[in-house]
Amino acid sequence: RIAIAPSQLQQGQILLTKDQQHYLGRVLRLREGDRFIAMDGIGKWWLAQLEGEQAQVLEPLTVETELPVSITLIAALPKGNGFDEVVRCCTELGVACIAPVLSDRTLLHPSPQKLERWRRIAAEAAEQSERSFVPTILEPVAFSTELSFVNSQRYICVARGDFPHLRDCLQYKKQRDIVIAIGPEGGWTEKEVQDAIASGFQPVSLGRRILRAVTAPVVALSLITAACEV
Numbered sequence: 001r002i003a004i005a006p007s008q009l010q011q012g013q014i015l016l017t018k019d020q021q022h023y024l025g026r027v028l029r030l031r032e033g034d035r036f037i038a039m040d041g042i043g044k045w046w047l048a049q050l051e052g053e054q055a056q057v058l059e060p061l062t063v064e065t066e067l068p069v070s071i072t073l074i075a076a077l078p079k080g081n082g083f084d085e086v087v088r089c090c091t092e093l094g095v096a097c098i099a100p101v102l103s104d105r106t107l108l109h110p111s112p113q114k115l116e117r118w119r120r121i122a123a124e125a126a127e128q129s130e131r132s133f134v135p136t137i138l139e140p141v142a143f144s145t146e147l148s149f150v151n152s153q154r155y156i157c158v159a160r161g162d163f164p165h166l167r168d169c170l171q172y173k174k175q176r177d178i179v180i181a182i183g184p185e186g187g188w189t190e191k192e193v194q195d196a197i198a199s200g201f202q203p204v205s206l207g208r209r210i211l212r213a214v215t216a217p218v219v220a221l222s223l224i225t226a227a228c229e230v
C-alpha cells in the first residue's frame with residue numbers, strides 16, 4: 001500500500017516518485033507486473049500494477065474504514081514530543097480533524113516544522129490503518145478561538161469534578177459531529193472550563209483516574225468509537 005498525491009495520477013497511470021519506487025522495489029520487493037494498492041488520502045483507493053518507473057491503475061477500490069461520525073479533537077499541546085503520539089493514535093482510532101490549541105497552562109509553543117511533522121505522522125498512520133481519509137491537522141491557535149464549533153455535540157474533558165461520564169453523554173444518533181476537548185498537563189483553568197460551558201460544551205469525565213494529557217484523547221476516542229461503530 002502506498003499513499004500518492006492526486007497530481008501523481010495521470011491518464012490511468014501513477015507517476016511514482018523515487019522514494020515510492022524504492023519502497024515498492026527494494027522494501028516490498030515487488031517486481032514488474034506485481035500489484036499493490038494506492039490511496040490518495042482524500043477518500044480514493046486503487047488497485048495498481050507496477051510497470052517500470054510508474055504503475056498502471058487497474059481498478060478503483062471501495063474501502064469502508066471510516067467512522068459513521070465526524071470527530072474533531074481539540075487538544076492542548078503537551079510538552080516534548082507528546083503530541084506525535086496523540087496524532088498517531090487518534091488517527092488510527094478514526095479522528096477526522098485535530099485542532100492543537102494553546103491553553104492558559106500550555107508550556108509548549110510549537111515551531112512551524114512541528115505542524116508539518118504532525119501532518120506527516122497523520123498521513124503515515126492513516127495509511128497503516130487503511131483509512132480512506134487523512135485527518136486534517138489545523139494550525140495551533142488559542143483555545144478560545146476553537147470554542148465556536150456549531151451544529152455538533154461538544155464535550156470538554158475535565159479531570160476533577162463531579163461530571164457525568166462521556167460514555168453516558170454521547171448521542172451520536174442525533175448528532176453526527178462530535179467535538180471533544182482535552183486539556184494540558186496542568187489541566188484547564190476554571191475560566192477555560194466556564195468559557196467552554198458558556199459556548200455550549202458539556203463538561204465530562206473519563207473515569208476516576210487522572211489520565212496523562214497524551215492518554216486522555218485516546219480514551220475519549222475509544223469511548224466514542226465503541227459507542228458509534230457497529
Ligand code: SAM
Nearest residue numbers: 157158159182183187205206209210211213216
Ligand atoms: N492536574 C490536572 C488536573 O487536575 O486537571 C490533570 C490534567 S490531565 C494530566 C490532562 C487533561 O486530560 C485534562 O485537562 C483533561 O482534559 C484530561 N483528563 C485526564 N484525566 C481525565 C479524567 N479522568 N476525566 C476527564 N478528563 C481527564
